[in-house]
Amino acid sequence: MKKVFFIEDDPLIIRMYERILRLNKFEFMISTNGEDGLKTLREGKFFPDIILLDIMMPHMNGLQVIEELKKDEKLSDIPIVVLTNLSAGEESRQKALDLGAELFLIKSQCSPQKIAEVVGSIIKKHKK
Amino acid sequence: MAEESKKKKVAFRSFAVSLAIAFSILVSVSLFIVGGVQAYLIFFSERQNVIDHQSHITEAAASQVKDFVKERITTLETATAFGNIIALDGSEQERILNRLLGIDSSFRQIIMTDKEGNVVLRASRLSKSLSAKVIVYNKNELLRETEKGSVYISPVYIDITTNEPLMVVGIPISDVFGDLEGTLIGEVNLKFTWNLVSSIKIGEGGFVFVVDRNGSLIASKDISRVLRGEKISGVQEIEKFVNNFELSADSAEVSRGIDGTYVMSTQIPLGNPDWAVIAELPLFEAYENVFYGLGFSALVILLAIAFSITVSVFLSKKITEPISRLREVTKKIREGNFDAKATIDENNEVGELAQDFNSMAERLRAYTQDLEKKVIERTGKLNIKIRELIESNRKLSETQKELKEEKEGVERKILERTKELREEQARLLASINSLSIGFILADLNNEIVLKNAAVSRILDISEEDVSLDKIAGFFEKTPDFMKMLGDCMKEKKVCEFKEVESKNKIFRIVFAPIAINETGEIIGYVLLLEDVTEPRTFERTRDEFFLIASHELRTPLTAIRGNAEIMEQFFMDKINEAEVVDMVEDIRKASVRLIAIVNDFLDVSRIEQHKIKLEISSVPINKEIKEAVKGLFTSAEMKGVKLIFSENESLGNVMGDEDRIEQVLVNIIGNAINYTHEGFVKVVLEKEGDFAKVSVIDTGVGIPHENQKYLFKKFQQAGTNILARDVTKGTGLGLYISRLLVEDMGGEIWLEESGEGKGSTFSFTLPLEKK
Numbered sequence: 001m002k003k004v005f006f007i008e009d010d011p012l013i014i015r016m017y018e019r020i021l022r023l024n025k026f027e028f029m030i031s032t033n034g035e036d037g038l039k040t041l042r043e044g045k046f047f048p049d050i051i052l053l054d055i056m057m058p059h060m061n062g063l064q065v066i067e068e069l070k071k072d073e074k075l076s077d078i079p080i081v082v083l084t085n086l087s088a089g090e091e092s093r094q095k096a097l098d099l100g101a102e103l104f105l106i107k108s109q110c111s112p113q114k115i116a117e118v119v120g121s122i123i124k125k126h127k128k
Numbered sequence: 129m130a131e132e133s134k135k136k137k138v139a140f141r142s143f144a145v146s147l148a149i150a151f152s153i154l155v156s157v158s159l160f161i162v163g164g165v166q167a168y169l170i171f172f173s174e175r176q177n178v179i180d181h182q183s184h185i186t187e188a189a190a191s192q193v194k195d196f197v198k199e200r201i202t203t204l205e206t207a208t209a210f211g212n213i214i215a216l217d218g219s220e221q222e223r224i225l226n227r228l229l230g231i232d233s234s235f236r237q238i239i240m241t242d243k244e245g246n247v248v249l250r251a252s253r254l255s256k257s258l259s260a261k262v263i264v265y266n267k268n269e270l271l272r273e274t275e276k277g278s279v280y281i282s283p284v285y286i287d288i289t290t291n292e293p294l295m296v297v298g299i300p301i302s303d304v305f306g307d308l309e310g311t312l313i314g315e316v317n318l319k320f321t322w323n324l325v326s327s328i329k330i331g332e333g334g335f336v337f338v339v340d341r342n343g344s345l346i347a348s349k350d351i352s353r354v355l356r357g358e359k360i361s362g363v364q365e366i367e368k369f370v371n372n373f374e375l376s377a378d379s380a381e382v383s384r385g386i387d388g389t390y391v392m393s394t395q396i397p398l399g400n401p402d403w404a405v406i407a408e409l410p411l412f413e414a415y416e417n418v419f420y421g422l423g424f425s426a427l428v429i430l431l432a433i434a435f436s437i438t439v440s441v442f443l444s445k446k447i448t449e450p451i452s453r454l455r456e457v458t459k460k461i462r463e464g465n466f467d468a469k470a471t472i473d474e475n476n477e478v479g480e481l482a483q484d485f486n487s488m489a490e491r492l493r494a495y496t497q498d499l500e501k502k503v504i505e506r507t508g509k510l511n512i513k514i515r516e517l518i519e520s521n522r523k524l525s526e527t528q529k530e531l532k533e534e535k536e537g538v539e540r541k542i543l544e545r546t547k548e549l550r551e552e553q554a555r556l557l558a559s560i561n562s563l564s565i566g567f568i569l570a571d572l573n574n575e576i577v578l579k580n581a582a583v584s585r586i587l588d589i590s591e592e593d594v595s596l597d598k599i600a601g602f603f604e605k606t607p608d609f610m611k612m613l614g615d616c617m618k619e620k621k622v623c624e625f626k627e628v629e630s631k632n633k634i635f636r637i638v639f640a641p642i643a644i645n646e647t648g649e650i651i652g653y654v655l656l657l658e659d660v661t662e663p664r665t666f667e668r669t670r671d672e673f674f675l676i677a678s679h680e681l682r683t684p685l686t687a688i689r690g691n692a693e694i695m696e697q698f699f700m701d702k703i704n705e706a707e708v709v710d711m712v713e714d715i716r717k718a719s720v721r722l723i724a725i726v727n728d729f730l731d732v733s734r735i736e737q738h739k740i741k742l743e744i745s746s747v748p749i750n751k752e753i754k755e756a757v758k759g760l761f762t763s764a765e766m767k768g769v770k771l772i773f774s775e776n777e778s779l780g781n782v783m784g785d786e787d788r789i790e791q792v793l794v795n796i797i798g799n800a801i802n803y804t805h806e807g808f809v810k811v812v813l814e815k816e817g818d819f820a821k822v823s824v825i826d827t828g829v830g831i832p833h834e835n836q837k838y839l840f841k842k843f844q845q846a847g848t849n850i851l852a853r854d855v856t857k858g859t860g861l862g863l864y865i866s867r868l869l870v871e872d873m874g875g876e877i878w879l880e881e882s883g884e885g886k887g888s889t890f891s892f893t894l895p896l897e898k899k
Contacts, residue, residue, distance in 0.1 A: 012687040016694070023698050056679060085682040091741070108686040108723045111693040 002123050004028040005048035007037040007065065008083070009057045013107065017052070017083075020112035024120070034060030038068050041075055048078060049123045052115075053101075055084040055092055063092065066099040076100075079122050083107050083115070144441075144448040151440030156433045163429045170421040178414045179380040182330055182394045186407040189328045189336045190396040193321055193347070197297070197401050200316050201279050203232045204299045207312060212303040214242065214310040218249070225251035234320040236294065237263055239313040240301070245271050248310065263315050265296040274300035274311045281401045284318065284340045291355040293318040293346050295401070321347045322354070334409035337386065341402050343370045348386075360386060365395045369404040382411060450478040454485060466493035566657030569642075570596060577652065586635070586659045599655075603630050603637075617641050617650060627664060634664040671737060678730040685723050692716035728861040732842070735868040742785040742872055746897045749782045749789070749820050750775055753811055756793035764801045770808035771801065779813060782820045782894040784873040789894065792869055792877075795862040796824045796890050804828035807887070819893035823880060827887040831879070839879055840867040870894070 004026045008014050014030055021028045029046045031037035034057055040046055051069070055062035062082060069075045079102040086092050086106075093104045102122055105115065207213060207224050216224075225238040229251050237252040245267040265282045273280035280298035287294050295318055301310040321338065325347040328336050337348035343366050345354045360366045364383035385391035385408040392414040395406040412419075450472045460468035466489060472482040557578070560567045566583035570576050574596040584591045587602055600609045616623035616639050625637040638656040643649060692715045695703075703709055734740045757773045764771040782789070800809040807827025814821050831839070840863050863877075870877045870892045880889035 010683055010687075012684060013690075016687050016690045019694055020690075023694070085679050085686060108682045108689065108727075111697075112690040113693065113697055 001025070001027040002050075002120065003046070003048040004050055004052060004119060005037070005041065005046060005078075006030045006052045007032075007034060007057070007062070008052070008054040009033055010054075013054075016112060017115070020116050024113075024116040026116070026119070033057055034062065034065040038065060041069070042072065044074070049126065050119055051078055051080045052119070053080055053082050055082060055086055055096070063095055063099060066096060066101055070100045079126050081105060081119065081122065142448070143451060144444045147444030147447060148437070148440045151443065152433070152437045155436035155440070159429045159432050159436075163425050167422050167425055170425075171415075171418050174415065174418040174421065175380075177417075178392060178409065179394065182334070182380060182392065182407050182409055182414075185328065185330050185334075186336060186394045186396050186405055189325065189407065190398055190405040192324050192328075193338055193403070193405055194398050196321050196324060197281070197295075197316075200232065200234060200297055200314060201299065203228060203235075204238075204297060204312050204314050208299060208301050212301060212309050213240070213312070214248065214301055215303070221249050222251065225249060228314070229253060234317050235314045236317050237315040239263065239315075240310060241270075241313065242310045243271075243308050245311065263296060263313075264294070265298065265313065270298045270311060270313070274298060275308050277302070277306075279400075280311075280313075283342070284344060284346055284403075286344075293344075293354060318346055319354075322351060325349070326351075330407055330409050331413050333413055334407060336405055336407045338403050338405050339366055339369065341370060343367075346403060365393045365406050366404075369395060369397060369406075385410075450474060450482065454478075454482055457485070457489075461489050461492070466490075466496065564658075566655075568594075568596075568599075568655040568657070569652060570655065571652040572650070583657060586657050588631075599657075603628055603635075613639055613653070613655075617653060620648070620650060627660070633659060633661045636660045671733065671739070674730070674733050678726050681726050682723060685719050685726065689716055689719035689723065692719060728865060731865050732861050732868075735865060735872070742788060742869075744783055744785055744873070746781040747784050747786045747789055748780075749822070749894065750777050750779060750813060752786065752789055753793060753813060753822065756790055756797060757811060760794065760797050760801060763798075764809060767801060767804070768806065769801055769804050771797070771811075772808055773811040774813070776813040776815075779815055779820055779896075780899075781897040783897050784875075784894050785869075788869045788873065792866045792892065793822070795866045796822075796892070799862060800824050800826035800828060800888070800890070803888070815896070816893060818896055818898075819875065820896055821891055821893045823889055823891040825887065825889045830884045830886045830888055831882045832884050836879060836882065839863055840877065866892070 004021055006014070006017060006021070006028055008017070008030070009032050014032070018028070018030065029040070029048070031040055037053075038060075041048075041051075053062045053065055062084070066080055066082075069078070069080065080100070081103045082093075082096045082101045083105050084092070085108055096104050103118065105118070110118075207228055213221055213224060221240060225240065228238045229235050236254065237250060239247055239251075240249040242248050264285045265280070269282070270280045277300055280296070282296035282298075284293050284295050286292070295316045296313055297316055298311045298313040300308050301312055303309050325336055325338060326349040330336070335349045338346040339360060340346055343359050343361060345358050345360060348354055363386055364381060366386075380392050380394045382390060382392050385393055386406075387408075390411040391408040392411055393406060393408045395404050397404040453472060454470050457468045457470040468489070470482040470485050472479050557580075560578065560580045561582075563580055564582055566586045567578075567580045568576055568583055569578035576595065579594055581591070583594050587594070587599065589598060589602075596610075603609045612623065612625070620641050620643060622638065622640045624639075625635075628635045628637055636656075636658040638658075640654045640656075641650045642652045642654060644651055692712055695712050696716065700709060703712070731740075753773055754775065757771055761771055797809060797811060804826045805828065809827075810825045812823045812825065814823075842861065842864050867877050874895045875893040877890070877892035880891045882888035
């Protein structure tokens with residue numbers, strides 16, 4: 001089963017993506033902030049095939065989370081897909097990609113099903 | 129003050145007095161030295177004389193005292209000379225002893241002992257009971273000395289009843305073999321030495337005395353001191369003897385004597401008996417001759433000094449007298465009496481000086497007379513000149529008066545004009561000062577000519593500190609500030625810097641060179657400073673607000689859209705009502721539109737502020753259009769509109785941001801589809817110069833002529849009437865955004881042609897990649 005780790009603070013968005021991931025038969029785990037997410041991953045409680053990450057979060061933002069993940073030997077290979085409602089063309093997009101994110105998607109521009117498909121294809125690509 | 133005191137004149141002192149003093153000092157010093165040396169020599173020779181004399185007397189005294197003791201011993205020895213008197217019978221022995229007492233009155237007792245020292249027989253002048261206790265001698269000492277055949281002499285002791293000094297002398301009594309059989313002891317009364325000692329005199333007040341090793345007086349001129357059994361201390365010579373110092377008769381010491389006065393003392397130890405004879409001579413007496421000699425020398429020296437002073441005074445007067453006379457004459461000449469003559473008939477330096485002086489005085493008189501004559505002549509001429517001068521002076525003052533009147537007229541005029549100018553300037557200053565913008569007028573040397581209060585307020589520095597350097601320093605983050613001003617000056621144009629940041633503030637700076645109208649020559653410049661921190665900060669805050677608001681708006685919209693889509697894709701079979709299905713679709717569409725509107729708002733604000741960084745790269749335009757068309761194909765087909773793209777693969781690549789090009793294409797083609805209800809939408813790609821031109825031709829409703837001018841403007845749909853907006857067509861920001869993007873990428877966008885009911889053609893260009 002493909003395992004997805006999702007870091008997102010907004011409950012509406014969480015519930016929506018929870019739904020689509022469940023409908024697409026992904027195994028997944030959710031953290032509502034960056035610190036918790038990092039802790040869970042570092043402790044090895046859940047080893048995902050992909051990480052979906054929001055940018056605008058309280059305390060620790062998504063970019064900082066990427067930085068931390070890439071520093072960690074065990075976690076640095078896991079592909080990261082940034083999901084945000086910040087606009088493309090912002091410096092945050094370039095920065096996320098520079099830090100090593102696989103993809104930068106605008107939530108409002110993508111249907112949930114499309115995101116599920118993208119996640120599936122990236123996992124497939126990495127499994128090879 | 130200090131200066132004055134330094135210059136203070138040295139008090140006048142006659143040369144004669146100086147000379148007399150010098151002579152006197154010279155002679156006196158010589159005499160003192162000679163006198164001193166002589167006195168020193170006298171002192172030593174006299175001293176040696178005294179010492180020799182005194183030593184001689186002391187030695188004599190010493191030998192007399194020694195002889196006295198020797199005589200007593202000899203007396204005793206006469207008794208033992210006949211042999212062993214111990215062996216004689218008692219009456220014989222008694223007779224010998226009594227005879228000894230009879231011979232020598234200084235013996236108080238004579239005792240005979242056996243060889244163990246026990247008393248065998250005693251003869252005494254005293255009563256028997258008393259005398260047995262008195263005799264003091266050391267039996268062991270006595271036996272030790274006599275066994276050796278020597279004489280025993282006891283220390284001196286004082287008889288407690290008579291207080292007289294006594295001494296014991298013991299000699300051995302031997303048999304024919306020389307073996308000791310006993311001793312013969314005599315107690316000697318030493319008062320018999322007193323006469324001896326007191327009879328010896330040294331000079332007037334000198335005397336001798338005898339002490340033993342303990343420092344006890346044995347004989348002295350003062351008998352009472354001997355009778356008191358006095359032990360002398362504090363007298364240097366006695367201390368020396370008591371403490372066994374090496375002594376000799378040749379050395380004499382000046383020290384405190386036995387009477388407590390200073391004396392010259394000599395001493396001689398006797399050896400046996402162990403006494404010393406000491407002679408003392410009062411110091412004054414010892415040095416009497418020295419004193420007389422010194423006194424005489426002093427008298428001679430004083431007389432010589434008195435004589436030398438007298439001679440000095442006479443001599444110095446004689447030497448300085450001609451000089452004094454010369455001085456008198458000089459004084460007279462100084463007072464103007466040129467007839468004064470120095471008459472010194474000596475043939476020496478002073479005489480020659482006097483002659484030279486006289487000829488000098490003569491020359492001086494001639495010169496003075498000549499000078500006087502000239503002065504009189506000149507005075508005459510001067511008087512004439514003065515008269516002329518007075519005349520011209522009078523004329524001058526008349527002219528001056530005229531000039532003054534004229535000047536006053538001019539001054540009045542100047543004052544009037546100055547007042548006008550001042551008023552003018554005051555008005556100007558008032559208006560400049562009332563400006564909230566900082567105003568500085570400076571000349572070409574960057575010196576401030578005029579400024580208003582706003583400058584210091586805006587820069588937050590004190591009024592006096594305002595200078596161009598200070599201002600340039602203030603904008604330190606803009607290091608080329610002065611250079612920029614220089615460039616503006618050169619080009620004679622007004623420069624404006626909209627946002628210059630410094631010290632957490634934002635300033636607008638306008639710089640305007642001032643030219644003289646006729647020649648165009650630059651004479652200075654005006655600098656305007658405006659604090660635009662507030663409006664700029666407001667703009668920035670607004671942008672931030674906009675960004676956050678958009679994000680916050682989009683998040684719930686995303687949830688609406690996403691959930692609607694999930695419902696449509698996964699749960700339609702669960703909804704039985706067709707009405708609900710429609711409602712879900714409407715919800716999804718509404719949310720999509722709302723998202724688009726929010727995106728447009730956001731885009732506009734960011735493009736306008738140049739917040740969007742275009743990622744310019746080489747883009748295959750043909751392929752790009754193909755994909756955009758493909759994406760829009762479904763929506764066109766659904767409307768029954770044909771979407772056609774006539775490809776032009778040979779055109780190559782354009783330079784632009786791929787995403788933004790897509791955005792423009794989607795906007796323009798999407799618009800065309802939206803406004804076309806039947807017919808087609810055709811996209812044409814062609815080359816036009818260095819640009820690729822994309823045209824979108826539709827057969828839609830067209831745009832009325834009067835509305836065409838609103839195209840590409842913000843909210844272009846507004847037209848003239850806000851109520852006439854086509855609410856299904858979005859925000860109306862699409863074309864505006866497209867225009868901004870295309871222009872930012874270096875292209876153009878325009879409406880090619882359009883008419884109501886005739887369809888429209890929109891075109892835009894993008895620069896081709898240069899090969």
